Amino acid sequence: MITIASLYKVALDNGANQADLPQEDDFEVLEPSDDSVENMAKNTLDSPINPLQKFSLNGMSQQYRQQMNDDEFVLEGIALRGQISNIYASPGSGKTLLTMKLLMNLLEAKR
Numbered sequence: 253m254i255t256i257a258s259l260y261k262v263a264l265d266n267g268a269n270q271a272d273l274p275q276e277d278d279f280e281v282l283e284p285s286d287d288s289v290e291n292m293a294k295n296t297l298d299s300p301i302n303p304l305q306k307f308s309l310n311g312m313s314q315q316y317r318q319q320m321n322d323d324e325f326v327l328e329g330i331a332l333r334g335q336i337s338n339i340y341a342s343p344g345s346g347k348t349l350l351t352m353k354l355l356m357n358l359l360e361a362k363r
Contacts, residue, residue, distance in 0.1 A: 327351065
């Protein structure tokens with residue numbers, strides 16, 4: 253989001269004279285009605301100008317909460333079934349030992 257303050261800072265950083273830039277009292281404050289704010293937000297989200305809208309997760313929290321509840325760990329707390337996991341650490345730090353212990357726990361639990 254670009255604000256007036258960020259534009260002001262960019263102008264100053266690029267050599268603008270502060271006296272030549274608009275000051276706070278040079279702007280007229282407009283109070284939007286509740287209806288216009290709601291319509292602006294809706295139009296922004298539904299606008300074809302917003303190419304990132306298709307990636308929005310707004311309104312999908314219930315679906316992702318259910319997915320989290322359905323996820324099954326293969327290695328408890330580390331790896332989920334159906335996903336690739338990478339355990340990265342320096343040599344000799346116990347990656348293989350940890351993995352084997354977690355797999356043994358699964359076998360003992362007959363999972």
